[in-house]
Amino acid sequence: MSIPVQIPESLTQNKKWADWLAELPAILIACAKKWTLRIEAPLSEDYAQMSFGYITPATRADGEKVILKCVPPPIFAELQEGPAHF
Numbered sequence: 001m002s003i004p005v006q007i008p009e010s011l012t013q014n015k016k017w018a019d020w021l022a023e024l025p026a027i028l029i030a031c032a033k034k035w036t037l038r039i040e041a042p043l044s045e046d047y048a049q050m051s052f053g054y055i056t057p058a059t060r061a062d063g064e065k066v067i068l069k070c071v072p073p074p075i076f077a078e079l080q081e082g083p084a085h086f
Contacts, residue, residue: 003025003028003029003032003039005024005025005028005042007021007024007054016072017072020072020073024054024070027070028054028056028068028070031068031070032058035060036060036061037058037059037060037061037066037068038058038059039056039057039058039068040056040057040058040059041056041057042054042055042056043055043056043057043067053069053070053071053072054069054070054071055067055068055069056068
């Protein structure tokens with residue numbers, strides 16, 4: 001399975017994420033298989049600033065368009081904690 005992975009410079013600036021970025025292609029393939037997605041090239045519009053995650057459009061098997069967002073584990077943990085504070 002070939003997935004167009006284009007890592008923006010904004011993500012490579014954080015050296016703590018080097019291991020996660022190296023695994024990103026495999027993570028995207030696993031997501032594609034798990035949810036039967038066809039993953040497209042990542043968003044490149046100005047509003048899609050990828051400073052703490054990888055955001056890419058995808059299409060489900062039923063044709064529905066979705067957005068896949070992958071974030072490093074520390075950020076994922078923070079995102080999960082956020083709603084608990086409200």
